Amino acid sequence: MKLSILDQSAAAHGRGQDETIRQTLALAQQAEAWGYHRFWVSEHHSHPSIVGTAPEVLMAAIAARTQRIRLGSAGVMLPHYAALKVAEQFRVLDALAPRRIDLGVGRAPGSDGRTAQLLNPDRNASERFPQQVMELQAWVNGQNLPPGHPGHKVYAYPQSDTAPDIWMLGSSDYGAQLAAHLGLPYAFAYFITDGQGADEALQIYRETFRPSAGLQKPNAALCVWALAADTDEEALRLFESRARWKMDRNLGRIGALLPPEDAARDYSPAEQFALERLREGALIGSAATLGRKLRQLAARLEVDELVLITWTHDPAAQSRSYELMAQEFALTPST
Template sequence: MNSSLPRLRLSVLDQSVAVAGRGQDEAIRQTLSLAQHAESLGYDRFWVSEHHSHPSIVGTAPEVLMAAIAARTHRIRLGSAGVMLPHYAPLKVAEQFRVLDALAPGRIDLGVGRAPGSDGRTAQLLNPDRYASENFPQHVMELQAWVTGQPLPPSHPGHNVFAYPLSDTSPDVWMLGSSDYGAQLAAHLGLPYAFAWFITDGQGADHALRLYRETFRPSERLAQPKATVCIWALAADTEEEAWRLFESRARWRMDRNLGRIGPMLPPEQALRDYSVSEQLALAEMKEKAFVGTAAVVAAKLNQLAERLQVQEMVVITWTHDPQAQRHSYELLAQAFALTP
């Protein structure tokens, strides 16, 4: 990596993934344990996601999970990646995150996204307004005002309405995205931006980040563009072990492409007869994957960080065995010399 660039910082995104043979409630408790472990290893942030009616990803309420993590940690920043804003009233989201900031002052990231995090029918049950996503930019601006304690203009229905409790600190609002839309909106509003590389396998990342930087407008909270990417990565003691663990994720991806979504299988049960087209897709997936020993994964992450000109990456890791997941984060912490 170019020595003139700052040392790459690492953070964690966890989705509370359901695994075969264990209860979904255990996945939530594993997320709590992983957050404490990430703090002890020196990771900068710990983000949790929001999905609904998803048999694989059971983290449905990031604000609740963040409160539990806040009570068990002291330093690490905590965030949502993200709150799917079209489902909710911005005022209520602001209130929830103002409370979180009171529990963990100066440690809260409020990542927001426009995607439903669910299927269309579930999204409509969460919010019957089919056109809610069209108001996303307006709702983000309202959320910003209420989160930071800034008054809305007299012409706005929310004028003189505040999200309490107010304090000396407030959450940082992040824009999450996997396309140009989020990058442009983040730039227009002067927000930090996180690109979901793990969703697109990197497709569109270079363009979105370039667009974000070129069109960025400074805001009161952010004078310069601030971007990160969320990467799926897995490290193990040996290449062989890393790719063995990867079989669980590979099987999940191949099944998902066929509309079969369920808990992640252990590696020894993950292998099946793949069709020719699946074999080609799997080969491409492995070629792009950030999988291997810590040295191999770290080299790939550093190379990508230099290409994208980012100083932080958020790592997401799925394994059937929670100990393998913890060990992967340990190995990467060592490789990047993270300081607890």
């Protein structure tokens, strides 16, 4: 099974946000050395917890520091932008790292409604998403748009004999249906829904998939939040930072990750019940424990690639988690 990483540049209490971005670069280099298949970065705006706002910039910096690992966006929130500009950015990235670039796109704003409107004042931008994706496909692959289209005989440069792979990202049936219709690979955001809707979306994707020039059969990946440590007990301790964040988020409080030792607070009885369920269902544990959970999940949903997202307050704990999973799944660097 392929293992990949999605790093969201999660803010940590007491650490500068600029340091968080640099930590993402360092993690990408480690991921390549451990043998991970892809390293993806995300796009969020005006988000106190996730400070990665410009995946295309991060990807360029990572491309300059790596040689083999695939790099991608998970994703570019396409309704914020002109498809031509996105195509140009990723054609430049492909020139810097040929055959290593994934262009993951999504329809969600990655922000609140007010921020989304500041990024693009067109309130109906998301309704054009399917058309944008098709335009993006043409420009990324060097194809001419049909006569009568405003983009006819307009091209995204630089051109070459390689092109980024476009991925559809989603957490609902909508993305699955569009990915299947356009013959694109599909990544389901399991970590957003805590698994709800995953079975249905993946089934729709596989059953309605239409082969395309770039992809002859369905290709689905699952993006999951996961944390490994040397023992089950240590993984549970580290998880307290994430658990506190999720419980606070339910109350509309969004901020940086707290250290595990500072994560406890007084919870209401209803919160205590929700917290216990959260701990019980979390993909955490020692390498053996988490490895078993991940294999069972991948087998149940019939995917052969998992993209792991790990938040910890301490970057060393995050690195150790990914290192343990690389060992558990016997990853080897590609040549």
